[in-house]
Amino acid sequence: HDKHNMRIIALSEKHYKNLATIFGKKNIYIVRNGIDIDKFKDAKPGEVKKELQIKDKFVIGNIGRFESAKNHVFMLDIFILVVKKKDDAVLLLIGTGSLEGDIRRKAEKYNIQEKVIFAGVRSDIPELLKVINVFLMPSLFEGIPVALIEAQAAGLDCVISDNITDDAIISNKTEKISLDRDAVYWARKIISIHRRIADIDYKRYDLQQCIKRLLKIYES
Secondary structure, three states: OOHHHOOEEEOOHHHHHHHHHHHOOOOEEEOOOOEOHHHHHOOOOOOHHHHHOOOOOEEEEEEOOOOHHHOHHHHHHHHHHHHHHOOOEEEEEEEOOOOHHHHHHHHHHOOOHHHEEEEEOOOOHHHHHOOOOEEEEOOOOOOOOHHHHHHHHOOOEEEEEOOOOHHHOOEOOEEEEOOOOOHHHHHHHHHOOOOOOOOEOHHHHEHHHHHHHHHHHHHO
């Protein structure tokens, strides 16, 4: 390939920096994985609260496969402590995976199985996000988590691990916490979250903007 005509697409700032060390900065462009912003921004909860029986509940939610990297075990440790302070709390887990059985058994062990909702794979994510009070993502590692971008676009308060790149943060309502902090600290943060006016950078992951940028690169 002619090096001068080469175009390389990076999906994030980190990806860009890594590629730049190999190819140089000149021909590398950042085009993020866009989402349909309006779908998440303007969604209404519809019948979800009634279906899941979570009306008037304090909902902590996560979307992700039940795999070790997502840290569901720690989510449950945190939730167990939240429930002790907030009896109206429920944990909404969306997704499936190999560790789901382990998490179900742990919930039963601590007698909180009625407060943990295993929603499985869903097609109504925008509506589900609108019933969540706090989006919890204590992941051990992540790339650019689309679920977090969607949760922020929906205007949610998000509590996430500091292993998640800053490039995935588009909202002032997202707080990073070190995984060196124990479950007690995480639980306190969730309980003490106060409502604030959202300041969200919708443009960075807006699908239409990402498409325009990609077309511009191809046309050049």
